[in-house]
Amino acid sequence: MNVMRPMPAGQVGRSVPRLEAREKVTGRADYVHNLVVPGMLYTKVFRSTVPHGRIVSIDTSAAEAVEGVYRVVTGEDIRKVVPEPYYGPAFHDQPVLALDKVRHVGEPVAVVLAEDPYVAAEAVQLITAEYEELEPVFDEVEAVTSRAVVHEVLKPAGTFPDLKHLVGRRDTNVALDYQLRRGDVDAAFAAADRVFEHEFRTQQTMHTPLEPMVSLAIPGHESLTIHTASQSPSFVRIEIARLLGWPENRVRVVVPHLGGGFGAKLYIKLEALVACLALLVRRPVKLSLTMEEQFYTISKHASTFRIRSSVKDGKITGRRCEVFWNGGAYADIGPRVTQKSGFTAPGPYDIDNVSIDSYALYTNRPPAGALRGFGIPQLVWAYESHTDLIARELEIDPVEFRRNNILREGREQATGTAMKDAAIEAVLEDIVARMDWSKPFDRGTGPLRRGRGIAIGFKASISPTTSVAIVNVYGDGSSSLYLSTVDMGQGSDTAMAQIVGETLGIETENVKVIHPDTDVTPYDMATLGSRSTFHMGNAVKLAAQHARDQLDALARSLGLPPGTNYGPKDLFKKKYGMQAGNIVGVGSYIPDYKSPDPATGLSDNVTPFWMIGGTGVEIEVDTETGHVRILRMVNAVDCGRPLNPKIVETQLSGAALMQLGFTLFENMEYDNGQVTNASFADYKIPGIHDLPARIENDIVEAEQKSGPYGAKGVGESATFGVSPAIANAIHDAVGVRLTEMPLTPEAVFRAIRAQKG
Amino acid sequence: MDDTSRQIRFTLNGRPVTARVESHLDLVDLLRRFDLFGARESCGQGLCGCCTVLVDGVAVSGCLTLAQLVDGRSVTTVESLDEGGALSPVQQAFIDEGAFQCGFCTPGFVMMTHELLKENPDPDEAAIRDYLAGNLCRCAAYPEIIRAVQTAATRMKTAQAA
Numbered sequence: 027m028n029v030m031r032p033m034p035a036g037q038v039g040r041s042v043p044r045l046e047a048r049e050k051v052t053g054r055a056d057y058v059h060n061l062v063v064p065g066m067l068y069t070k071v072f073r074s075t076v077p078h079g080r081i082v083s084i085d086t087s088a089a090e091a092v093e094g095v096y097r098v099v100t101g102e103d104i105r106k107v108v109p110e111p112y113y114g115p116a117f118h119d120q121p122v123l124a125l126d127k128v129r130h131v132g133e134p135v136a137v138v139l140a141e142d143p144y145v146a147a148e149a150v151q152l153i154t155a156e157y158e159e160l161e162p163v164f165d166e167v168e169a170v171t172s173r174a175v176v177h178e179v180l181k182p183a184g185t186f187p188d189l190k191h192l193v194g195r196r197d198t199n200v201a202l203d204y205q206l207r208r209g210d211v212d213a214a215f216a217a218a219d220r221v222f223e224h225e226f227r228t229q230q231t232m233h234t235p236l237e238p239m240v241s242l243a244i245p246g247h248e249s250l251t252i253h254t255a256s257q258s259p260s261f262v263r264i265e266i267a268r269l270l271g272w273p274e275n276r277v278r279v280v281v282p283h284l285g286g287g288f289g290a291k292l293y294i295k296l297e298a299l300v301a302c303l304a305l306l307v308r309r310p311v312k313l314s315l316t317m318e319e320q321f322y323t324i325s326k327h328a329s330t331f332r333i334r335s336s337v338k339d340g341k342i343t344g345r346r347c348e349v350f351w352n353g354g355a356y357a358d359i360g361p362r363v364t365q366k367s368g369f370t371a372p373g374p375y376d377i378d379n380v381s382i383d384s385y386a387l388y389t390n391r392p393p394a395g396a397l398r399g400f401g402i403p404q405l406v407w408a409y410e411s412h413t414d415l416i417a418r419e420l421e422i423d424p425v426e427f428r429r430n431n432i433l434r435e436g437r438e439q440a441t442g443t444a445m446k447d448a449a450i451e452a453v454l455e456d457i458v459a460r461m462d463w464s465k466p467f468d469r470g471t472g473p474l475r476r477g478r479g480i481a482i483g484f485k486a487s488i489s490p491t492t493s494v495a496i497v498n499v500y501g502d503g504s505s506s507l508y509l510s511t512v513d514m515g516q517g518s519d520t521a522m523a524q525i526v527g528e529t530l531g532i533e534t535e536n537v538k539v540i541h542p543d544t545d546v547t548p549y550d551m552a553t554l555g556s557r558s559t560f561h562m563g564n565a566v567k568l569a570a571q572h573a574r575d576q577l578d579a580l581a582r583s584l585g586l587p588p589g590t591n592y593g594p595k596d597l598f599k600k601k602y603g604m605q606a607g608n609i610v611g612v613g614s615y616i617p618d619y620k621s622p623d624p625a626t627g628l629s630d631n632v633t634p635f636w637m638i639g640g641t642g643v644e645i646e647v648d649t650e651t652g653h654v655r656i657l658r659m660v661n662a663v664d665c666g667r668p669l670n671p672k673i674v675e676t677q678l679s680g681a682a683l684m685q686l687g688f689t690l691f692e693n694m695e696y697d698n699g700q701v702t703n704a705s706f707a708d709y710k711i712p713g714i715h716d717l718p719a720r721i722e723n724d725i726v727e728a729e730q731k732s733g734p735y736g737a738k739g740v741g742e743s744a745t746f747g748v749s750p751a752i753a754n755a756i757h758d759a760v761g762v763r764l765t766e767m768p769l770t771p772e773a774v775f776r777a778i779r780a781q782k783g
Numbered sequence: 784m785d786d787t788s789r790q791i792r793f794t795l796n797g798r799p800v801t802a803r804v805e806s807h808l809d810l811v812d813l814l815r816r817f818d819l820f821g822a823r824e825s826c827g828q829g830l831c832g833c834c835t836v837l838v839d840g841v842a843v844s845g846c847l848t849l850a851q852l853v854d855g856r857s858v859t860t861v862e863s864l865d866e867g868g869a870l871s872p873v874q875q876a877f878i879d880e881g882a883f884q885c886g887f888c889t890p891g892f893v894m895m896t897h898e899l900l901k902e903n904p905d906p907d908e909a910a911i912r913d914y915l916a917g918n919l920c921r922c923a924a925y926p927e928i929i930r931a932v933q934t935a936a937t938r939m940k941t942a943q944a945a
């Protein structure tokens with residue numbers, strides 16, 4: 027019986043415009059940025075000016091004397107609300123405000139509260155602090171052996187079993203040492219025709235969401251409400267409740283639209299501070315960071331990757347990967363990046379003998395966390411540059427060399443998990459075909475040389491994680507979807523409504539999506555790692571099916587024959603005699619998972635799905651200036667069946683262009699631990715002129731059988747191949763190899779000069 | 784702080800208004816007092832275009848404009864574009880082409896596109912890129928934004944011809 031199908035299906039796969047489109051083009055969309063509540067105090071943070079030091083004294087008296095200042099708060103004051111004020115998703119290592127020590131320039135040390143934000147900003151300049159400076163360490167490789175120790179003792183959060191062995195470890199900057207061992211790498215190297223070894227580095231960058239991070243806490247009667255621009259409302263609630271020693275239900279976390287996230291607004295950022303302040307002063311407290319302050323708050327890992335491969339008869343027989351992740355002063359989610367991304371370090375190739383060591387390092391830089399790709403772009407940068415170099419050395423066409431070694435469907439990846447619904451070959455072949463790879467290519471003339479390059483990459487989904495969704499069908503047949511997935515621009519509201527529409531047989535546009543409010547919307551692990559489409563999508567589908575089943579049962583109980591054309595509205599009316607009642611469908615989803623063996627890193631079920639992405643570029647290098655122009659960029663992904671092709675396409679070009687900025691120019695520059703370019707004046711992000719002359723995005727024909735309506739995540743996939751594709755193309759054009767990002771005109775020019783001698 | 788506030792009068796989206804304004808207040812914060820949030824501060828340095836409004840018909844960065852300076856002048860914000868309830872052709876084109884993701888930069892792009900099409904009803908892609916070069920979109924919806932401007936231009940020309 028199918029009483030719920032007054033509309034034909036076909037909601038999924040349709041390019042429905044975003045549900046919130048009208049609010050966004052009229053400037054009326056809700057962001058925490060806009061929020062003002064009665065009695066609210068504004069805050070301004072006083073930050074450390076040294077990269078590593080003991081706090082000797084903090085003088086807040088001049089700031090307190092400023093008219094209009096409500097209060098100045100330091101780390102010791104925070105202890106009155108939370109005796110152990112250390113937070114973090116992987117390690118409980120980050121103090122709400124610095125205690126005893128500061129570990130990076132820009133670390134929050136004190137806070138001014140005032141009714142007028144301009145007063146708070148003026149007063150904060152009058153705070154002074156004295157530090158006993160300690161030797162800092164900034165480089166991830168040096169941090170392994172450095173005498174400077176950022177944290178005297180490691181404090182893993184305890185939520186992750188694979189971090190347990192780190193509890194209490196002392197005097198080390200290695201926050202996590204992840205390893206994988208498969209086959210016998212030494213034997214492979216010994217038996218090889220050739221062995222190749224390279225080192226690649228990436229720089230530290232920042233997400234710069236245009237809505238800077240912002241949180242507002244409102245104290246209530248034995249309760250607390252936090253409005254926050256967060257990608258992980260459920261986690262914020264759990265972590266704040268843990269800090270306060272409260273049950274979860276006394277903490278309410280509310281999230282409207284986000285003005286961009288990209289991983290910057292994950293886990294817990296400003297929330298612990300505003301929560302403590304609001305409880306301390308018993309008034310609502312808002313903290314809005316400036317663009318500059320975001321650079322001191324979270325960033326993307328700088329990294330060093332040493333990669334060594336043996337080749338026999340054109341096949342890669344062994345690969346050793348050593349990856350060092352510069353996690354900055356606090357672990358944030360770095361240890362997960364180290365492991366969850368680390369195991370894909372050998373790349374999408376079929377290699378029998380693999381050894382991986384992936385290290386999360388503490389340094390005295392601002393913390394690093396998740397940024398669109400969760401470490402994968404750093405890895406692909408290295409292994410796809412390496413792959414190209416090997417092919418060149420062996421004088422094999424780089425596409426041919428990839429074809430010879432590609433990880434095919436059904437074969438085991440390094441962890442021992444078999445590749446399933448992973449269209450790696452299709453992605454490669456799609457790019458190759460569209461670039462007419464086998465045809466002759468115009469190599470330019472005079473100082474302008476042309477080249478082309480290709481790169482492919484893959485990513486496992488973070489696992490195991492849970493999503494819960496609720497679908498509520500009302501008396502008039504309209505419905506709402508309750509979920510804690512955060513739409514930060516990726517279009518999840520619309521895609522999830524499409525799943526409800528498809529399952530219930532109603533128009534997507536008639537489904538209302540209730541934004542995250544932990545008093546109302548159920549648990550979701552977080553909006554990260556392209557997990558929502560798959561995990562939350564499955565939960566939403568289950569919730570909608572549950573609602574549909576109950577409606578079918580209601581029809582049966584009312585004696586209606588199967589296949590009857592009664593809509594839900596009529597069912598409710600018939601049942602209650604008037605417009606009344608609800609049907610509530612609940613769906614909860616967690617995929618199967620087997621955690622890797624701690625000694626070998628092996629598991630036959632390490633991820634519920636794989637994301638595949640690749641890029642091909644044609645570029646022109648001005649040999650007189652080192653300037654690189656992207657003439658054409660082709661991006662291809664396997665995202666299963668796209669729920670909303672148009673939104674997916676926007677995600678593809680958005681991801682690729684963001685990675686283009688990280689590849690060519692974005693770079694946090696330092697002077698003794700101080701970021702010297704924390705502003706759009708000096709830290710350039712891609713503008714409209716950086717858009718390649720031609721950009722094409724392709725979704726390859728594929729299906730994720732375990733995904734909702736065949737779909738899986740896609741928000742990061744188009745970042746994977748961009749950086750190495752460009753480096754490979756530069757090599758192709760002018761014969762020089764850059765091994766360090768960003769690929770600035772200066773770096774290209776220097777390499778050309780060095781080559782000429 | 785010394786009291787530097789002053790009463791100003793200006794026209795806001797066609798209506799006369801008054802406000803008591805401190806000397807340091809910027810135009811974005813003044814607009815917030817009128818519950819207008821479409822112009823928003825992001826970079827705070829005149830580099831991103833998120834805070835674009837018109838003062839006497841000229842596009843300015845609200846974050847760099849002192850509120851007291853709009854005394855006696857006319858300020859127009861994105862909220863004026865759909866006052867009659869209908870979206871402007873530019874807004875509709877942004878929706879149809881999917882020219883945004885998070886939407887934080889969108890009001891700025893919409894305002895600048897209106898200015899562009901006023902000056903040049905038939906811009907080619909190079910002209911579009913040049914005119915919008917001062918607006919940043921971290922979601923990088925640039926390909927769709929260019930298409931939206933072209934679509935809006937075509938529709939506005941057709942409407943004019945009819």
Ligand code: FES
Nearest residue numbers: 825827829830846
């Ligand atoms: S906020 Fe005014 S230009 Fe960026």
Ligand code: FES
Nearest residue numbers: 884886920921922
């Ligand atoms: S749509 Fe997010 S910044 Fe432009």
